[in-house]
Each structure stands twice: as structure tokens, then as C-alpha cells.
Amino acid sequence: MNLEEKSVGGSQSHPPEPVKVPSAPDGGALAWLHVFFGHMVFFNTLGMTNSYGVFEQYYTETLGHSPSNVAWIGGIQFFLLFGTGVVSGRATDAGYFRDHFFGIFLTQAVCFGLGSGLVFTPGISVTSSYFKHRRTLAMGIVAAGGATGGMVYPAVTSTLLSNSHVGFGGTMRVLGLIMLVTHIPSVIGYRPYVPPHPAPLIDWSAFREKSFLFFTASMSFTFWGLYMAFFYLGTFAREKIALTGSLNLVIVLNGVGVIGRMVPNLIAHRFIGTNNMNIFCNIVCFVCIYCWMAVRNAPGLYVWTVIYGIFAGAAQALFPTMATHQTTDPQKVGTRTGMVFTVVSFFCLTAPAIEGVLIEIDGNQYTGAQAFAGTSVALGVVFLVLNHDLTYHLPGHIFTICLRLYSRCDGEEYICLDLYGRATIPKDLGDSAPGGCKKCRQDTVDLFTPYIDHYPVGKRIIPPLMFLNGSNILAGCWLYMLAFARADYCSPSYLSSTISIPENGVIESISASTVTNYTYSSSQSIDFCNVTVTYTHPGWNDTIHITLWLPPRSNWNGRFQGTGGGGWAGDSGVGPLAEGVASGYSTAETDTGHDPDLTTSTSWYLTAEGKLNIPLFEDYASIAYNDLAVVGKLLSKKYYGKEPVYSYWNGCSTGGRQGLVLAQNYPTAFNGIYAGSPAINFPQLSVAVYWPQFAMNSLNHYPPSCVLDYFTDAVTAACDDLDGVKDGVIAALPLCHFDAYTLVNRTVICNGTSITITEQDAEIVYKSWQGARRPDGSFLWYGVNPGSNLNVDTGTTCTGSVTNCTGSPFPIGPDWIQHWVLDDPDFDIMSMTWSQYSEIFAKSVSEYESIIGSNNPDLSAFKNAGGKIVHWHGSADYLIPTGGSINYYRRVLAIDPNVADFYRFFLAPGVGHCGGGNGAVPTNPFEAVVSWVENNTVPVVLPASNANSTRNLCLYPLVSVYNGGDTSLASSFSCQPHW
Incomplete structure (x- = not known):
């Protein structure tokens, strides 16, 4: 039987008898038991959904998905949670709640979002049917379930996901068990107070009511932005301020929501009205979201989380309370509530993905997404303000009207104040007047009057804030955006907060400046942030400089590149830096603590005491390159708001030796290493x-x-x-x-x-x-x-x-x-x-x-870390004999016969030192490493060319054999064991 058939109840020849609606008990054991049931519904639905930030972080970290892709999972959860309301709410009004609740509960084990949606709206409408005067208080307690669930589920989820013995599947089973146990009382005891009645699936008359339209628009825009923190706070904390305990923030965000869901409901109930409280809380929310742009450290983020969590919790709790007030007919509560939730669900569906895309296109900065979220909530405030009766715009108007009604109510027994603070004279109340209505001629009104939120009659009251018109709010939004969006990320003060140096290194100074239109080539100029970090290792008497060039956020490819030097020089000047930036890499080099003279160590080989400067030599040998990796990645993460997805080493000669020593001594420093003509076996060489x-x-x-x-x-x-x-x-x-x-x-x-x-x-x-x-x-x-x-x-x-x-x-x-x-x-x-x-x-x-020595053949740690090496050497190298590379590769092969799985060595016939000569030079060996690491494109051969021909360099010990045809084309050759 469908909903429409059940609504008309059989014969259609006679209109249905009006259904007598009993008065809500407004208390008693059964009513408050349903408040507990509703609390547990929120605990398992909104509480779990509010915990999605834990899953967002897990999916982006563990599975490597982008925030915008992962956000669709949470968005669809919210969409189904709210979007099924038009069906589940109407079904509740029609009497379907009891018959299918257990089936709905089983369904949520299969599809959480759908199951939650089928439970969520009925849980609101059924609980609210037991209350009239105390509905605001009751619904505040119900909504607090979203906060308690938001504390429990993140803690349980994170703890179990981090346990290798439990894993993802085990975690999901435990969460399902928690839901099963906590839902059992609701399954057994939930009963709607209002009897079934005939009604259409959608109450079309609602769309002719200004207050319903404004309220629906307000909540749609509000929830378009409100949930950003619940999705992205954890990743923001981890990426922007390197906070390792980001899970605690998610728990705090949900935990303080208990206060936000209870206290504002109580204040609204007793003093200023639900709508006014909602306006106030949402204003605080959108201001907080804009202030989020300025948060730069962990203490500030915790303070922000507490404030935002309280008021965002209030906004969430006041939403269902106000939704149940969108009709005075108790038989339409489920229908109207479901209609509002369904419209809001479409905004909740798209919000996380939009925010994720904004984060990605802004170079993993959160400013754009924060501006979007803040502006959305601000628009929600505009519509909440418009939801007031437009005759009560300015301070004092409500006081005037209330006083006038008070003086004119001689012929009436009572005066009442409704949800929006409007004074009314009800008809025929007699002695059954609700607590929110007081007899005329009384000087005071009881401050604790459930359901009918009111202001004290005969006293000056708080205005409904209509003076905050839409244009002022939007102007304020843009002022906040301009204030925070222009933060100077290319500055020492901003970048220095997250740098740490290995080996107890101490930073002496940091410089940072923006460079524009730097000439990289005759046809290309680049912009970048030029950062220099000067540091020392205490007791070593060294002063090392790391130079890092950071391309604009919009140009960054998400990767970090370290570049090597030549001869005695730790770096190769600005050329490799510019080339890296032009390709989208954040690129760094180090002078290893001494001047860049390629050919002599005269200026630095002795200490001030005339002894060999072994600490500085150790910097040059290996230590400074790991420092570069650590500092370069930390600064990239700070500048872009996201840790580099991949890190690569790019070097030839001394740079090639540096790359191989990194694989040997610091196996996790880089994902991929390009080592050309490496100066390994340095003491022998x-x-x-x-x-x-x-x-x-x-x-x-x-x-x-x-x-x-x-x-x-x-x-x-x-x-x-x-x-x-x-x-x-x-x-x-x-x-x-x-x-x-x-x-x-x-x-x-x-x-x-x-x-x-x-x-x-x-x-x-x-x-x-x-x-x-x-x-x-x-x-x-x-x-x-x-x-x-x-x-x-x-x-x-x-x-x-x-x-x-x-x-x-x-x-x-x-x-x-x-x-x-x-x-x-x-x-x-x-x-x-x-x-x-x-x-x-x-x-x-x-x-x-x-x-x-740089010739340790045991690369097992680098292999286990998933690293990849491409190493090539020209057979006509006039400075570093090819025999050293061949000897090293053979020694690695002797330890690991499967060396080609992660390390590939190629000889380049006729090529000199790092290039030149009559032979074919590798065209882009560095990109071969990148493709191998990221796409698992194994470099079977290494494409090479010279002025007259192309060749494919063969994996050692294979050799290139001519098969016939044009000798200038690589296709005429194949790799064989011998000539």
C-alpha cells in the first residue's frame, strides 16, 4: 500500500472524518522517555555524521584520495540523513512509523545515510508531538544527542582504525554494534502521540507561507556552510599547523556542542525567543568561520574550536526545534519538518565537495572554502532576519505593540507572546490558557514558559535584530574576507613557526621575500617565494644555508624537489631552483655550510683552531642533505597548507652521490632519487x-x-x-x-x-x-x-x-x-x-x-620504504670513471637479486660527465623517476638523444643491438644480453 492510499483510508466517496488530536501531555514519564529515545536517535545519526571528519582524515591519509572526492561520502550521508525527510516525515504522520521502524533500522546497517534519514526526521516529529509548551527544552535535550554521539564515535573510530588488529572492517562492525545496542530501547518503546491522519505527501500550502519559505532558505544557506569544520577541522589542524592530535579537536568540537544544544535552547525558551537566539548564534558562527582564516597555532585553534563548537551546536539544535514550529497543526509537523530537511539536504550534499574543490584549486589553502562557508551562513542569517514580522523592525516596536495590547485587552482574559515575540490576544482560552499566556492587568509574565517563547509583557524587550539587514551582513562578510585572505604567507614570521632541524640544529635566521617576473629562460618568467634558512648544529661551528623557492599556490604540483651540487659545492646555483619552480615543484638546495667553490676546500677545511673541520665535512658528506629534506618539506607544508605528496632528489656528479647517500643513510627522506654520474666511492675517487x-x-x-x-x-x-x-x-x-x-x-x-x-x-x-x-x-x-x-x-x-x-x-x-x-x-x-x-x-x-664513502650496497630500508632510484652514467665520463657505478650496482645486486624492482642502472655509451660527448644523453631521467614512483611506470629503457639520433639506453647489463633500419632511430635497436 502506498502513502496516498493509506492517507485516504479506503473509500473516496466520502471525505474522511476529521481526526481528533489529543492535547500533548507536555511531560510525564512517557513523554520524557521519548526525549531519551530522540536523544539516542540523534546520537546515532547526527552524532555519527558529525564525526565524519575522522573518516575524511583517514581516507585522505590512508587511501590517498583528494578532499573533494572524499567529501562526497560525507555529503551524501547528510543528503540522505536530511533528504529522506519528505518521505519519512510524511510516513510518520500517516502512521507508518511503528510498522517499519525495525526494518528501517536494519536498512541503516546496509546504508548508513539512508537508514539515518529514515530514522532522523520521524525521531524529531514523534518526540515533539509529546510536547507543546516545553517543546524547545525537550528538543534541546534531543539535539544534544548529536554532541554526545559526536564525542563517542570519533574517539572509538580513531582508536580502532589505528589498531592494526582491528582494521577498517572491524571498526565498522564495532560501530554497527554500538548502534544496534543503543537503538534497541527506541525500537521497542517509540510510539507517536498523534494518531494517523490523511494528508498528501507534500503540504503544498507551505510554499505560500512567507515564514516557511524564509525559514527553509535560511536553514539551506546556514547548513551549506556550517558543517565545514565538522568535515575539515582535522585535516586543517594536521596540514596547516602540524597538529598531531587533530582527533582531539573533533571530539572537542562535538563535545562542547552539548552546551550549545542545551543552554541556548533554555535561554531562547525563557528570554528572547528561538528565532532571535538562532540569529544570534548564526551570526557568531559566520564571524567565527571568517576568524578561522586567522588561526595560526594550536592554542588558538583549540579556543576557536570551543567557541565555534558551542554556537554551531546551538544552530544545529535550534534547527529541528524551529522546524517543528513551521505549522500550528500537530498533524502536519512530520510533513513540514520533512519538507524543510529535504530541501536542506541538497545543500548539505554539495557543500563538502564544493569546499574540497576550493581547497584544492587554492593550492590546498583553506581561505576560499572558509570564505564560502562563512558567506553561506551569513546569507542564512539574512533570511532568518527576514523571517521576523516586518512590522517589528526597530528597537522599541515590540514594546510599543505589547503595551498597546496590554492596555486594550479589557474585554479579553489573556495576552500571549508567540515564537517570534509577537503579542496576540487568543480567543476562548478560558482557564486552559497555556503557560506562555498571562491574564491582562498582570504586571509580569512567568519567565519559564515552555513552547511559547516570549518576552515579559509590559517591560522593554530585546529587539529581534531586524536592523541587521542583508546588505550590512554581506558587507561585513567581505570585510572579513579582505582582512584575512591577504595574509602574507611569504614572510619569516609565518614560515618560521613550524621549522625544526635534525641533529638538534638551531635556526639562526629566516628570510623570505616574494619574487615576480624572474627570467627563467628567454620565453618564460616565474614568480616564487624565495626563502633562506640559516642554521647551525651547536658545538659544530657550522653555519648552513638552505635556499627554498616556492612557486605560487596555484602553480604548485604538490611535490618537493631537492637539488644537488657539484665538486666541493653543495649546490649548483639558482639554475636548478628556477627549473624546479618552472615545473611546479617547491625546490630547495643547501650550501652544506661552506662557500660554493667547486674545486677547493681551502677556505673551510680547517677549524678556527687549525684542526680538520670534520663536523663541516660531515655536513657536506651527508647530514646537510637530510636537513634539506626535513626543512624543505616542513616549509612547503606550512606555505601550501599541505604536506608534499611526493618528494624527489635531482642531482648529478656530487648531486648524484648526494642522492645515493640519502637512499643509504636516510631512506625515508625522498620517494624517488635521480642520480646521474655519481661521485660515490669518494675516498678512492x-x-x-x-x-x-x-x-x-x-x-x-x-x-x-x-x-x-x-x-x-x-x-x-x-x-x-x-x-x-x-x-x-x-x-x-x-x-x-x-x-x-x-x-x-x-x-x-x-x-x-x-x-x-x-x-x-x-x-x-x-x-x-x-x-x-x-x-x-x-x-x-x-x-x-x-x-x-x-x-x-x-x-x-x-x-x-x-x-x-x-x-x-x-x-x-x-x-x-x-x-x-x-x-x-x-x-x-x-x-x-x-x-x-x-x-x-x-x-x-x-x-x-x-x-x-657513499657506497653502502644495503638499500633494503629504502626499498621497504617504497623508494625508487634511476641511476645512469656516461661510458665516456672523463672525470668520474664508469667502473665505480658498475661496481656499486653489482654489489647491490649481490645483496638483492630483485634490485631492478626499485633501482635501475643505465649506461649511456659515448656520453661524457653528466652529458655531452658523441653519445645519446638521457632526455629526462628525472621524470622517469616521477612516473615510476607515482604511476608505477617502470623505466624498462631510458630514452636518450643527441643532435642526430635517438636511442633507448638499456638496463644494465643489457646492451643496445642494431636490428637494421635507420641508425638514427631508437626503433632500429633492441636491448639484448650481448652484441
Whole structure:
């Protein structure tokens, strides 16, 4: 049977008999028992829904969904909670409440929102039917259930979700059990006081009543913004002020609502009327929401939560109370209440998603969403004000009317004041006048008169605030928005509040300034917040600077990027910073505590006492990079209001070593690491880089660069086509067995001078390719590969003639040996013997391997953290021999045969140090890391190119084999185990 059929009750030939409505008992055990039932309905419906902030935080943190997507879950809960009211409210009036309550209860276990909606509105209308004069008080107690439930459910939910033995499924079962137990009394005892009666599903006459329309519009706008805090307070606390106990805020927000649901109802009931109290509470609410924009710390947020929780709780409690007053006919209470709730439900459906989208498009700032919520509640106030009788606009008018009625009521027995403070003279009350009506000629009116809220007759009363017209309220909204929306986030005072430095670091200063129209390239300029953090580690006598460039919120891609340095420099200048910002990253670099000279440590290798500056060296070796990661992510979170979703390292050479040492020593610092041509095995490398110079010093022979180039050209010509392709690149290095001594006695023309290649020339080239050796010929370290530029490690400088040359070493070699290994800047490195060289090599490794070796092959912690590494090295690297990278990767592989699951190494044939050379250079290895981390796009090959061709770099130890076709296209090659 449908609702309409039950309403007409069978025959339609005769109009139905009017249903006699009994007077509400307005008290007694059964009536107050129904108040308890209603309280538990609110406990399980609105209390649970008000707790959605816990789920919002859980879904965004654990499942990684965006706030706008997750918000639809809570929005639909509210939509179904309120939206089913038009059906459930009408069904209650028609007598369906008792028959289907238990079925409705079972339904809510399947679909909480729908089940709650089918229980919520009937719970209001049934409870209110037992009261008339005390309805406001009773409904305040009922509404307090939303607060008690809002305390219990967040605490239980958070506790259980954090317990790995319970999990999400177990949590839901426990919550369902709580609802089952607490609903049993209501299921057994709930009975509507008003008998069933015929009526349409919708009372269309309500839409012709100004007060009903204004009230419905008011509540729609109010609840469009009111619930933002219940959804987003937890995430705001965690993201904006790094508050770890954000759950407590949700409990406090709901807990103080007990006060808000009880005390304002009582005050409204006894003194100023429900509508006036609602106006006052909603004004406080929208002002609070705008003030929320200015909250910057945990104590302030707790104070704000208490104030807002009280008045938001009052607004929620007064809503159903006023909804039941939208008709004087008790038989229409359920219908009218359900109609209001249904309209409001559509606003509740969209509000969380709109606010979530506003947060996202504002770079995870909450200002836009807060402005939306505050303005919505303000509009609700406008319609509440309009809901007053327009004849009572200004202070004193109600007093005048009441006094006039008081003096003219000689022929009437009673004078009454209604919900809105309007004085009326009722007819035929006799001795059955309600408590809100008093006999004429009485000087006072009882202040405690349930149901009919009133003002004392014959005394000056509080006006209904109609002077707060809509234009003034909206103007105030925009003033609040302008006051708080322009907060200077790019300022030291704002950014400094959340920074902490590892290793007990202490901040010395922070600078921050907005930079606009910075020229990044000829066709692009960028804007950013330029932040510099200066700090020290107490007792280390270091002063380190971290520079962070933050793109505008609208341009931020949600990621943080750390960039590396080169040589002795911890950073690479502003270029990588600008490139990162142009790509949407918040980007940081560190000077590691010393000047940015690439080639010498003279200015900082000693302390003020003349001792080796080991603490500062440790900063350079590893510590400063973790500091950068911590500070960069904290500042990004503070500036954008949200922690970076992903963090990446981007570096080559020293930067590549920095990336690998982060994976080894700080496995959770970055999600992905790009390491190009890394200067790992630093103690070995820094001595080995001087090996060619030592060879020349030993022979006292320094070939000019043109001779060295002749050897490079010769070996390239001999070994170029071993891979089947003539492209000026030695790709098949293992097959290249070129003998440098075959070039002895060849003639080379250098700047017009004819030079004959000698055995000494060949020996120097041979030793450069061979790498450092002990006096007995045993291996110390790798040399550069044949085909590499020999004019760096084996560099010479000629004066006047190509036959008058001296050694020109790469500066880090002698700097390392004299300063760090020997602590003797006056050591005569030119006269060093082979035995001394071997001893220096051994001392370098023994003293510094643990500090800066950067070659720990155990990456299990980084792997377990979900990290990914892309590492490539050019086979023609003239500064850092490829052998070091190959050796390291093989050692990692020996520990973990599945290393390719998280760490991929690629050789780039013919490519020099971090680029250059005749080979194909990786086009965007950094983006390969990003795609691997975020999309699980495993880099099977690494796309590369040069001016004339494209290639796919193969995962080591695979090699690129020519299959036929155009040799300039990568598609003509495939990765195979061997040539």
C-alpha cells in the first residue's frame, strides 16, 4: 500500500472524518522517555555524521584520495540523513512509523545515510508531538544527542582504525554494534502521540507561507556552510599547523556542542525567543568561520574550536526545534519538518565537495572554502532576519505593540507572546490558557514558559535584530574576507613557526621575500617565494644555508624537489631552483655550510683552531642533505597548507652521490632519487683522479692536448663499429682491445708543429685507461674508458710551445690529498713516490670511507620504504670513471637479486660527465623517476638523444643491438644480453 492510499483510508466517496488530536501531555514519564529515545536517535545519526571528519582524515591519509572526492561520502550521508525527510516525515504522520521502524533500522546497517534519514526526521516529529509548551527544552535535550554521539564515535573510530588488529572492517562492525545496542530501547518503546491522519505527501500550502519559505532558505544557506569544520577541522589542524592530535579537536568540537544544544535552547525558551537566539548564534558562527582564516597555532585553534563548537551546536539544535514550529497543526509537523530537511539536504550534499574543490584549486589553502562557508551562513542569517514580522523592525516596536495590547485587552482574559515575540490576544482560552499566556492587568509574565517563547509583557524587550539587514551582513562578510585572505604567507614570521632541524640544529635566521617576473629562460618568467634558512648544529661551528623557492599556490604540483651540487659545492646555483619552480615543484638546495667553490676546500677545511673541520665535512658528506629534506618539506607544508605528496632528489656528479647517500643513510627522506654520474666511492675517487698526473710526474713527461686527442680519435675509429653501427661512439667497450702503444712513432700536427708520439705518451694514456695501481701492479681504482676526453684528469698546460707543457690536474685531487688526507698544504705532490701514492690511497679510504664513502650496497630500508632510484652514467665520463657505478650496482645486486624492482642502472655509451660527448644523453631521467614512483611506470629503457639520433639506453647489463633500419632511430635497436 502506498502513502496516498493509506492517507485516504479506503473509500473516496466520502471525505474522511476529521481526526481528533489529543492535547500533548507536555511531560510525564512517557513523554520524557521519548526525549531519551530522540536523544539516542540523534546520537546515532547526527552524532555519527558529525564525526565524519575522522573518516575524511583517514581516507585522505590512508587511501590517498583528494578532499573533494572524499567529501562526497560525507555529503551524501547528510543528503540522505536530511533528504529522506519528505518521505519519512510524511510516513510518520500517516502512521507508518511503528510498522517499519525495525526494518528501517536494519536498512541503516546496509546504508548508513539512508537508514539515518529514515530514522532522523520521524525521531524529531514523534518526540515533539509529546510536547507543546516545553517543546524547545525537550528538543534541546534531543539535539544534544548529536554532541554526545559526536564525542563517542570519533574517539572509538580513531582508536580502532589505528589498531592494526582491528582494521577498517572491524571498526565498522564495532560501530554497527554500538548502534544496534543503543537503538534497541527506541525500537521497542517509540510510539507517536498523534494518531494517523490523511494528508498528501507534500503540504503544498507551505510554499505560500512567507515564514516557511524564509525559514527553509535560511536553514539551506546556514547548513551549506556550517558543517565545514565538522568535515575539515582535522585535516586543517594536521596540514596547516602540524597538529598531531587533530582527533582531539573533533571530539572537542562535538563535545562542547552539548552546551550549545542545551543552554541556548533554555535561554531562547525563557528570554528572547528561538528565532532571535538562532540569529544570534548564526551570526557568531559566520564571524567565527571568517576568524578561522586567522588561526595560526594550536592554542588558538583549540579556543576557536570551543567557541565555534558551542554556537554551531546551538544552530544545529535550534534547527529541528524551529522546524517543528513551521505549522500550528500537530498533524502536519512530520510533513513540514520533512519538507524543510529535504530541501536542506541538497545543500548539505554539495557543500563538502564544493569546499574540497576550493581547497584544492587554492593550492590546498583553506581561505576560499572558509570564505564560502562563512558567506553561506551569513546569507542564512539574512533570511532568518527576514523571517521576523516586518512590522517589528526597530528597537522599541515590540514594546510599543505589547503595551498597546496590554492596555486594550479589557474585554479579553489573556495576552500571549508567540515564537517570534509577537503579542496576540487568543480567543476562548478560558482557564486552559497555556503557560506562555498571562491574564491582562498582570504586571509580569512567568519567565519559564515552555513552547511559547516570549518576552515579559509590559517591560522593554530585546529587539529581534531586524536592523541587521542583508546588505550590512554581506558587507561585513567581505570585510572579513579582505582582512584575512591577504595574509602574507611569504614572510619569516609565518614560515618560521613550524621549522625544526635534525641533529638538534638551531635556526639562526629566516628570510623570505616574494619574487615576480624572474627570467627563467628567454620565453618564460616565474614568480616564487624565495626563502633562506640559516642554521647551525651547536658545538659544530657550522653555519648552513638552505635556499627554498616556492612557486605560487596555484602553480604548485604538490611535490618537493631537492637539488644537488657539484665538486666541493653543495649546490649548483639558482639554475636548478628556477627549473624546479618552472615545473611546479617547491625546490630547495643547501650550501652544506661552506662557500660554493667547486674545486677547493681551502677556505673551510680547517677549524678556527687549525684542526680538520670534520663536523663541516660531515655536513657536506651527508647530514646537510637530510636537513634539506626535513626543512624543505616542513616549509612547503606550512606555505601550501599541505604536506608534499611526493618528494624527489635531482642531482648529478656530487648531486648524484648526494642522492645515493640519502637512499643509504636516510631512506625515508625522498620517494624517488635521480642520480646521474655519481661521485660515490669518494675516498678512492679523489685520490684516483690524480693518478694520470702522478704518472706524468713520474715520467716527467706532459703530452699536449692534441696528442691526447689523437689517442682518443684513434681508439674511437678502431672500436666504433664493433656494435655494428658507425656513429662515433664506442658502445661495445668490452670488445675494444685497442693497444695505445701501436701509435708510437706516429706523427701529429699540433698548432702547425709536427710531434712524434713517444712510448711515454702511450704509457700515460695506457695508465689513464687502466686506472690507479699499486707498485706491484695490483688494482686500486678504475680509469676512464677508451674514447673519453683525456684532457681533464690527464690535463696539461703548454707555454709558448706544444713541446713545453706541465701538468694541469683536476683541482680536487691535489686539494683532497694535501688538505684532508695529509693535513699538509705544503706537501710536494709533484715529488710524490709510487709508494707514497699507494699509502695515501689507503689512508684516504681508512679515514674517510665511513664518512663519505657513499657506497653502502644495503638499500633494503629504502626499498621497504617504497623508494625508487634511476641511476645512469656516461661510458665516456672523463672525470668520474664508469667502473665505480658498475661496481656499486653489482654489489647491490649481490645483496638483492630483485634490485631492478626499485633501482635501475643505465649506461649511456659515448656520453661524457653528466652529458655531452658523441653519445645519446638521457632526455629526462628525472621524470622517469616521477612516473615510476607515482604511476608505477617502470623505466624498462631510458630514452636518450643527441643532435642526430635517438636511442633507448638499456638496463644494465643489457646492451643496445642494431636490428637494421635507420641508425638514427631508437626503433632500429633492441636491448639484448650481448652484441
